[in-house]
Amino acid sequence: MGDERVLAIDIGGTKMAVGIVDPGGRVESYERAETPRVDAEGLWRLLEALLDKLPESDLVGVGVGCGGPMQWPSGEVSPLNIPGWRGFPLRARLRERYPSLPVRVHNDAVAVAVGEHWRGAGKGTANVLGMVVSTGVGGGLILGGRLIDGASGNAGHIGHIVVDPAGMPCACGGRGCLEAIARGPSLAAWAQAEGWRAEQVVATARDLAADAARGHPIAVAAMRRAGRALGIGIASATHLCDLDVVAIGGGLAQAGPLLFNSLEETFRAHARMDFARSVRVVPAALGQTAGLVGAAALVFEGDAYWHAD
Amino acid sequence: MGDERVLAIDIGGTKMAVGIVDPGGRVESYERAETPRVDAEGLWRLLEALLDKLPESDLVGVGVGCGGPMQWPSGEVSPLNIPGWRGFPLRARLRERYPSLPVRVHNDAVAVAVGEHWRGAGKGTANVLGMVVSTGVGGGLILGGRLIDGASGNAGHIGHIVVDPAGMPCACGGRGCLEAIARGPSLAAWAQAEGWRAEQVVATARDLAADAARGHPIAVAAMRRAGRALGIGIASATHLCDLDVVAIGGGLAQAGPLLFNSLEETFRAHARMDFARSVRVVPAALGQTAGLVGAAALVFEGDAYWHAD
Structure with a gap:
């Protein structure tokens, strides 16, 4: 358990961030970029470039917070502030990239709330x-x-x-x-x-x-x-x-x-x-990384935070 | 399962009602009285007189909806519209009367909501x-x-x-x-x-x-x-x-x-x-008996409706 890691992704209209999160909610590796005004595949390529920089050892899953609205839990996202993605199959694409791992996608503000409950101001x-x-x-x-x-x-x-x-x-x-x-x-x-x-x-x-x-x-x-x-x-x-x-x-x-x-x-x-x-x-309490921490909790604490397939 | 019955109680400022509810949410025996303006023990004696009229075979528990506020889940009730009860230990008294049965007490409007979800307009x-x-x-x-x-x-x-x-x-x-x-x-x-x-x-x-x-x-x-x-x-x-x-x-x-x-x-x-x-x-959808049906569901469907001791 102590060696388990979740690959966490936080996608908003201003920035995309990715990181490796440990079971204590600590963000170990962290990469970010401004969200560009490009088309759907351009956005995906940028996300993949960020992901390529992360270590992939001990991963037990991928958790994502993404700007809404989205189809949930299927994870086709149409973020209000990312016009390049309309009905983009984010969860399916990530499953293709990480075929052996569970991939869980939820709203970015939901991920922040989960992070604050799991390891932030609402802990306990x-x-x-x-x-x-x-x-x-x-x-x-x-x-x-x-x-x-x-x-x-x-x-x-x-x-x-x-x-x-x-x-x-x-x-x-x-x-x-x-x-x-x-x-x-x-x-x-x-x-x-x-x-x-x-x-x-x-x-x-x-x-x-x-x-x-x-x-x-x-x-x-x-x-x-x-x-x-x-x-x-x-x-x-x-x-x-x-x-x-x-x-x-x-x-x-x-x-x-x-x-x-x-x-x-x-x-x-x-x-x-x-x-x-x-x-x-x-x-x-968690500041800028709350979304990543919460996205990781979708995987680490699925009983509490993930009630879908 | 088909023979199981719950003794259900619905207590409000206007009336007290008691009944026997089957697993389908049907109210079999039913007694009611106007809630009198009397002291705590007078109210309890009236409730006991109603309960004495009910059959007690096949009972698996006692479910109660009572006007709020109350200490929950301990069930000391202080219904706004029943001045005779202030901190009255309703759940403890019912446990004394039915020592072999689980007794579960919740807010009366909560019981109505539970009834409507279990067998009413929200079913399914x-x-x-x-x-x-x-x-x-x-x-x-x-x-x-x-x-x-x-x-x-x-x-x-x-x-x-x-x-x-x-x-x-x-x-x-x-x-x-x-x-x-x-x-x-x-x-x-x-x-x-x-x-x-x-x-x-x-x-x-x-x-x-x-x-x-x-x-x-x-x-x-x-x-x-x-x-x-x-x-x-x-x-x-x-x-x-x-x-x-x-x-x-x-x-x-x-x-x-x-x-x-x-x-x-x-x-x-x-x-x-x-x-x-x-x-x-x-x-x-359930009309006047919604509170009794929901009170019974606190016992019949504890996984969904009762998350306390």
């Missing part, structure tokens, strides 16, 4: 909501110690909990979704409309977080706006699922207290049932 | 939200074919999903909870404030549903108000949990299309992720 608890707040707002649910897949492998979409029914239209077609308000690009656009960096054509959430840290009042207000929306959505999830821990990762979570203070305040104002008082809402 | 699916819309708004979650208990046995509290953050204060201390808007007494009070039966000191949700069926415009508007709030809350739950079926019971659900039409319209407007399109939102 049974009911965890893991979130990624970045270009989008995604997540995954572990309840009763088991990953919740849902009817089609799509459980965990906390970004599309409704936090303001009269609020902004969402890219999903709905209105007032958490993601419509709290995703980085929406926050930056809101701040620009309020006068922050109004002269720039495009300003990013990274700029916004940096300016908030320097005390720019509109940028600070934008962080509060995100915190309030997150607090409401997390209160709803806590009442519905009776959680132990909510672990929040992704670029926006790095804003720290500027985000978490208003989040906590709004969360506590709405999560008022007795049983909700003990839930902890905390920053994710 | 793996991901079900069962709801009771009545004096309160309660529920239970079955995901991946298993009852979700949550950290403290309180999962399923969909009544305290936030559907309007700027909305009405809720008895829980929060604001804009689904229950604050859609519980029967709130709807009736809202309609009275709008002019419906304004001369009455108290008008009930039952009156409201009856008047809505006769076309009273304010009563109809009240049903639409409930339907919209339910549609938003159910959309959030669907996106978070990736459900197959939402089964809605309780007195208000008997209003039929007057409630379900606006519910469905609002639900479809907000539940716009591709994977949410296939979920079915339907009236509960």
Whole structure:
């Protein structure tokens, strides 16, 4: 057992990362590249080039977190932010490359949630909501110690909990979704409309977080706006699922207290049932490698995290 | 197996019901009484008097759904609407009465959800939200074919999903909870404030549903108000949990299309992720005995519905 290793893959719109993960959740070898704007086979060739750099000894399986949506568990992926892959048979291709190993593919935010439950902020608890707040707002649910897949492998979409029914239209077609308000690009656009960096054509959430840290009042207000929306959505999830821990990762979570203070305040104002008082809402613990660690756990801890063929 | 029977108990603020349930989910013997406003021992004596009327042959266990909150799984109950029981050791008392049988106690709305999954509107699916819309708004979650208990046995509290953050204060201390808007007494009070039966000191949700069926415009508007709030809350739950079926019971659900039409319209407007399109939102199928059937399933199908000692 101690010598077993899982080859882990984390594919998003910004970067592709691959690594070798040990049973303790440590990432031993690590390679990454920016996700290029190329066609399906070009993307696959880049992934194979990264994989070629990894050692392949003691491997017991391949675990993958990939941007959604996807057909699950068959693993045909159509990541929103990777236009070159539409219905790309990622799981089948990896099975061809590693014919003797189990290959397991799940949503990238689900992989982060699994990583945080297995070796991160939710370790030792049974009911965890893991979130990624970045270009989008995604997540995954572990309840009763088991990953919740849902009817089609799509459980965990906390970004599309409704936090303001009269609020902004969402890219999903709905209105007032958490993601419509709290995703980085929406926050930056809101701040620009309020006068922050109004002269720039495009300003990013990274700029916004940096300016908030320097005390720019509109940028600070934008962080509060995100915190309030997150607090409401997390209160709803806590009442519905009776959680132990909510672990929040992704670029926006790095804003720290500027985000978490208003989040906590709004969360506590709405999560008022007795049983909700003990839930902890905390920053994710694993950082940039959470997705790789969780992808590995799909193989190492299949009883808890993999309920498909 | 065919001869096995479970003694099932359903205790709420309005009535206590007991019955014998067979493995097919049929209720064979049935006794009920109004829940009296008496002290703890008076309530227990009434329950024992009901139990004394039931046959006790072939019993393999005792299953109970009881109004919350409660300490779970130890089964000390403090039902909101039964002031005589505060920390009453219901499970321990039943174990004394039936020392050779397993005794399992869960929330009454959870029992309804379990009943609807086992033998009702959610039969044959793996991901079900069962709801009771009545004096309160309660529920239970079955995901991946298993009852979700949550950290403290309180999962399923969909009544305290936030559907309007700027909305009405809720008895829980929060604001804009689904229950604050859609519980029967709130709807009736809202309609009275709008002019419906304004001369009455108290008008009930039952009156409201009856008047809505006769076309009273304010009563109809009240049903639409409930339907919209339910549609938003159910959309959030669907996106978070990736459900197959939402089964809605309780007195208000008997209003039929007057409630379900606006519910469905609002639900479809907000539940716009591709994977949410296939979920079915339907009236509960088991009617008044759903709680007894679900309580029995806690024993008959412990692998799926009972994950405690």
